[in-house]
């Protein structure tokens with residue numbers, strides 16, 4: 507083995523890498539928040555039997571879950587570009603991640619909701635609760651416990667998948683790493699450090715998520 | 728007083744209640760017996776306004792349960808209901824299960840709600856389980872929790888739907904004892920039950936349900952030990 511590691515150049519560029527990492531986190535958080543909001547709407551649409559809404563939701567979920575993320579990003583960036591809609595790399599990656607997150611989370615939410623027995627609702631009503639109270643205190647808290655881990659996983663997935671931004675020239679962590687290594691030719695060093703940074707970010711997310719779960723669910727999870 | 732007047736109720740084409748009338752006075756315990764599918768549960772759900780009715784009338788203390796202008800959430804505060812499947816809220820402790828409705832429905836202060844909940848839990852013998860999660864308890868304990876949870880709302884009536892049917896045989900006794908205690912304290916109850924001994928000893932009257940009508944109703948001991956209607960006789964000879 508005659509490869510000589512040179513780490514100095516990587517550390518000199520640390521501020522830029524950290525900036526890239528920040529963009530990665532930024533785009534994933536936003537993709538998650540928007541994805542959750544849309545998924546709630548899609549899940550409601552799928553459970554209500556109002557035909558047009560249900561149809562849109564089903565098509566959305568099926569495409570999001572059964573086509574590659576790479577394809578979604580290309581569609582958002584080059585595909586829409588062909589129609590004269592020019593999205594910045596950031597917006598293109600964000601829209602693709604929102605699209606996919608919403609698709610997966612719709613099924614997570616629907617499954618979580620349907621896993622709560624309807625007798626929990628009648629028991630709440632029989633105690634004099636209004637429908638809103640039954641949802642607020644009985645149905646939704648139980649549902650949240652069941653969708654919490656799948657949601658955390660989806661968030662971690664978004665962080666890792668945002669690295670596909672490299673393909674459309676987005677300057678998140680992978681894109682930044684790509685640019686810096688091509689300037690310095692220290693390919694291995696830069697990608698090793700980037701990998702470690704991804705690892706730390708996802709571990710931090712998982713750790714804070716379980717801390718939060720412990721607070722929210724009082725040691726039941 | 729609960730007054731059920733010529734109630735008809737269908738699920739689609741299936742008529743489940745075919746003209747049921749029943750008056751239950753304050754302080755009275757009425758047991759409903761009958762084969763499965765005869766409409767016993769449906770009657771309780773109709774009294775509690777969980778299910779709508781097709782015709783007839785149900786009055787609770789003179790209030791028409793199914794009238795449009797009736798506030799059904801408010802009405803249900805008077806009617807405690809316990810189901811065959813205990814339906815404890817699994818994400819809350821035993822104490823929280825019992826204190827929640829007094830707190831959010833009756834808008835009591837936290838201290839007040841907790842005090843009432845504790846009292847009712849002690850009442851049913853769960854005073855030492857306050858901080859336990861229901862899923863860690865036996866079916867009998869969870870069913871007693873469901874009873875305490877209903878009692879914490881200080882209902883005027885209790886509707887009990889086969890509350891011992893899903894329990895292991897050795898756990899039935901503790902729940903029946905709790906109901907016996909309530910009866911002695913003067914609680915007005917309608918109990919759908921398969922426990923003939925309980926129906927005979929604890930209730931004032933027994934009604935035999937057959938295919939959506941009350942085929943026989945009378946003084947408890949008399950209906951159970953000396954039924955007049957051949958249908959009741961046949962049913963009782965089978966369950967004995």
Ligand SMILES: Nc1ncnc2c1ncn2[C@@H]1O[C@H](COP(=O)(O)OP(=O)(O)O)[C@@H](O)[C@H]1O
Nearest residue numbers: 738741743761762763764765766767768769770
């Ligand atoms: N929600 C429902 N939808 C349709 N049919 C129902 C529903 N609930 C009960 N039924 C039917 O009504 C009949 C009476 O049911 P139920 O009142 O539960 O009987 P019981 O409690 O006496 O066993 C049964 O044939 C049952 O299948």
Ligand SMILES: [Mg+2]
Nearest residue numbers: 767768769889
């Ligand atoms: Mg029944």
